[in-house]
Amino acid sequence: MTRIFDEETIRSALDPAEIVAPIARGFADYTAGRVDVPPVGLLHFEDPPGDVHIKYGRVVGGDTYVVKVASGFYDNPSRGLPVSDGSMLLYDAATGELLAILLDRGWLTEVRTGAAGAVAAQHLAPAAVESIGMLGAGVQGRFQLRALAPVVACRRVLAWSRDPGRAAEYAAELSAEGWEVDVAATPQAVAAECSLIVTATPARAPLLQAGDIRPGTHITAMGSDSVGKQELDADVLAAADLVVVDSTSQAFHHGECAPAHEAGAITPADVVELGAVVAGTHPGRTSDEQITVADLTGVAVQDLVIAEAVYRRLTGRSGGPRRR
């Protein structure tokens, strides 16, 4: 029988902190080729403007497969609706039975995207972080910071937004959750103080140049999720000692690696997948002086992992990978 769960039920069932380790294993499965993730399906709308992404996949030999439909309709705020929406369908991989419909309204996507940032920080941030830098003060900027709580001891945060009012709101909201958040006037001011920086903006032109970045800094770039977006200058990726991506093919198609590749700053041979670092087949950061960049575009295996985790929590039934 198909179980149907609404956003409130899903939120109450899953602590975002518990999903970080499963997401890390998902990246390792993806990089090791144990995951079947076909290209993303896309519908594009002009009037009103919107995009629909259909992500689907499975761990090979796993018990389940997942189909996620996620949308962004950019005029929604004028109707009093959030831009993003989405839901996930979890199926039995032995019979095709629809096990569960997760009407999470996009919450699970925000959580699994935050968890990916936590995995990157866990493996790539320098040993001592005195301040966390946050570029972007939107919904995902909140999920990113909260996701760092279990993996980074630091609670000092310097936040910047193109809109100072939004940065101030962000600072007030996250300070109330136990962080010490100050607002920075520029991205450069953030880079001057912070050795762990997260970028979560819809920028279409670089916010940071190589000259802004101190030795020992790790940057996780989350914003570039479609062609034309860019948060880091190509010279940042060229200057980095290590560039890590969630998916090489996606990163060079629509991540930070795409414009950097076009600028001649980087090639696919120069990057390492996060799953290799998680699995230990690549050492990741090897000194506190290195500059590292993680370019994350979002992979369907994250949806698979979080849908299975929620299903297990809500039903007590295993939807987890069945290893053979």
Next chain:
Amino acid sequence: MTRIFDEETIRSALDPAEIVAPIARGFADYTAGRVDVPPVGLLHFEDPPGDVHIKYGRVVGGDTYVVKVASGFYDNPSRGLPVSDGSMLLYDAATGELLAILLDRGWLTEVRTGAAGAVAAQHLAPAAVESIGMLGAGVQGRFQLRALAPVVACRRVLAWSRDPGRAAEYAAELSAEGWEVDVAATPQAVAAECSLIVTATPARAPLLQAGDIRPGTHITAMGSDSVGKQELDADVLAAADLVVVDSTSQAFHHGECAPAHEAGAITPADVVELGAVVAGTHPGRTSDEQITVADLTGVAVQDLVIAEAVYRRLTGRSGGPRRR
């Protein structure tokens, strides 16, 4: 708010006969380029064996878009489950809101596939049909025959199946519904008597040759829905005066046109889309002596049309195309 409807509710809301005209308009929209139907998404499973198809699309400028997930898991009968399963999701094309989840378990796919056969017969069958021939006595063979009721006056049927027991069951079941069904010993015996033939088998080698087909016959071939399937010899398509397809790209990829093209019997320039015949931009059959073939592979616009129709029936709300 997302409405959720189960199979029983959906079945009670939709009379398959009423969907034939909307499906015909859907084909016309598709052929005229008014429909955005990206390539089908696919997941393939080895153990147990199964295939999942994700079909999605929208009428450009329409009020809704649809995502269908349909599966075939071939060991299901040994678990007491049907091979096929599926459901459809209907969304608001202005906001991305999930309007309805149609848990039809594949019923809507059977109905819309039957309706496509009715559209083909309506436009391509000769004026006088004395006997309808049915090759294949499975689930879709039943939907095909029932779908012909409103468009063809003839009630005499000659049915053949590779399994004579299944043909006998088919004859008994459909006779009880008002048809006069006899069982034929061979596909050739069917072709010798019938001027409207429907093939709905999983055959992987031709059942009919050109020499079997009488002048004036129309054949609707439904079975070839994936690479490697074939019901008609290439010489049948070569001998036909008119070959009509639902989708040229799909027919030459995995329909009857694919092996016929490989055999040099036919090229894409030789076929006409059903939507052109429906719209009247192609005359279709022009004499009762012509041999015509309709090669139908199933197009996502059919899913869009039937999902919208069910939604309208169940809610009273319009999900129909919004013409500009």
